[in-house]
Amino acid sequence: MTVRIAVAGKGGTGKTTFSSLMVRHLVEKGKTPVLAIDADPNSCLGAMLGTGQCQTIGDLREDLLKGKDDLPAGISKPQYVEMKVRTAMAEEDDFDLLVMGRPEGTGCYCYVNSVLRTFMDNLGEGYPYVVMDNEAGLEHLSRRTTNNVDAMFLLSDPSRIGIESAARVRDLAIEMELNVKHFHLVVSRANDGDALKPLAEEFGFDEVNLLPMDPKLQETSLDGTPLMKIDSRSKAYRAVQDIAKRHIPGM
Ligand SMILES: Nc1ncnc2c1ncn2[C@@H]1O[C@H](COP(=O)(O)OP(=O)(O)OP(=O)(O)O)[C@@H](O)[C@H]1O
Numbered sequence: 001m002t003v004r005i006a007v008a009g010k011g012g013t014g015k016t017t018f019s020s021l022m023v024r025h026l027v028e029k030g031k032t033p034v035l036a037i038d039a040d041p042n043s044c045l046g047a048m049l050g051t052g053q054c055q056t057i058g059d060l061r062e063d064l065l066k067g068k069d070d071l072p073a074g075i076s077k078p079q080y081v082e083m084k085v086r087t088a089m090a091e092e093d094d095f096d097l098l099v100m101g102r103p104e105g106t107g108c109y110c111y112v113n114s115v116l117r118t119f120m121d122n123l124g125e126g127y128p129y130v131v132m133d134n135e136a137g138l139e140h141l142s143r144r145t146t147n148n149v150d151a152m153f154l155l156s157d158p159s160r161i162g163i164e165s166a167a168r169v170r171d172l173a174i175e176m177e178l179n180v181k182h183f184h185l186v187v188s189r190a191n192d193g194d195a196l197k198p199l200a201e202e203f204g205f206d207e208v209n210l211l212p213m214d215p216k217l218q219e220t221s222l223d224g225t226p227l228m229k230i231d232s233r234s235k236a237y238r239a240v241q242d243i244a245k246r247h248i249p250g251m
Pocket residue numbers: 010011012013014015016017018040135136155188189190211212213214215217218221236
């Protein structure tokens with residue numbers, strides 16, 4: 001059984017930070033290998049995780065479309081796509097990173113997309129945990145790559161607009177029947193959950209999880225230290241550990 005975790009919400013609220021710290025925690029708990037998926041076209045999950053550059057699914061899609069890589073003999077197209085996706089991943093000791101990259105251009109991608117989607121649907125198999133970091137906003141939901149999720153964390157800043165947009169992502173995911181088992185609001189750069197509770201309840205969240213303001217995160221974003229290496233006493237990291245314990249199956 002694969003546990004699928006998705007992270008979404010408004011721009012700049014801490015989605016990639018939260019995703020990276022979650023990957024790190026899963027690795028530390030020995031839930032390996034973890035599959036990290038960077039579903040943001042302006043990707044930077046790899047930088048936060050400290051991996052090297054890798055080929056993106058977007059590049060692969062273009063290559064397949066151009067037929068640039070002629071199919072080798074004795075291999076079916078789906079097998080070939082799977083092989084290409086596997087080689088496109090950045091493989092670290094305890095986790096693999098798949099970068100979705102740019103969205104499709106204007107050609108006819110139907111066939112390529114359907115082959116890719118079939119593969120993506122089964123991609124988590126073989127990984128106990130998958131963590132998907134999404135781009136800001138709602139657009140990614142319509143691509144339906146974020147379906148069959150056990151826990152979706154909706155990141156927000158401590159503002160009405162932030163919590164409202166988290167609720168909008170939740171409502172659209174429900175409307176589109178993306179099959180998300182649980183939604184959890186996570187407010188970043190906030191220290192007082194009780195003060196936010198009435199606002200959260202107004203938008204239908206019965207609980208406020210906090211990713212507290214953490215000076216260590218500011219330091220790492222300035223000097224570029226990957227979050228896999230952040231001080232384990234970091235407040236934000238400890239908060240992610242606590243959230244995982246309460247909301248992620250098997251943790
Ligand atoms: N709790 C926090 N304390 C201090 N700094 C934080 C906190 N949460 C996020 N940050 C900082 O805010 C910046 C934006 O965070 P991050 O890149 O994780 O947001 P994002 O939601 O992924 O943004 P985008 O929408 O651009 O993908 C980073 O520099 C990060 O270090």
